[in-house]
Amino acid sequence: MVRRLAILALLPLGSLALAQSQPQPAPAAPPPPLDPAQALAAFAPGEGREVTATTCGACHSPVIITSKKLDGQGWAQIVDQMIDKGAQVQDQDYNTIVTYLAKSYGP
Incomplete structure (x- = not known):
């Protein structure tokens, strides 16, 4: 009887170890990029x-x-973060992008 209780007491530990050793499913693949014309059409008109x-x-x-609503400073921070992560933003385009985003998607 004691032996059965000991085995029953250890079963949850065995299940936990088994669950942790199982391979995790791969994350879902990102959706394919939009056609450039479709992407452009999704943005508000403006310079x-x-x-x-x-x-x-x-x-x-x-x-x-387009779902974000930030002021110029907020958009500048986001663009800076994206540049830090590798976004290719030309120096001459930086202010244009931030200004456009603030005007079109501001608070």
Whole structure:
């Protein structure tokens, strides 16, 4: 009887070890990039639309960008973070992109 209780007491530990050793499923693949014309159409009209759609749309779905409501400082911080992560933003386009985003997707 004691032996059965000891085995029953250890069963949860065995299950825990087994669960932790199982391979985790791979994360879902990101959706394919939009056609450039579709990406452009998803952004609000305005000066800087094309460069913003091209630059930001290289990595992000337009909805990720267009659903945010930030002021100029907030957008500058986001663009800076993306540059730190490898976004290819030309120096001459930086202010255009930030200004466009703040005007089109501000608070």
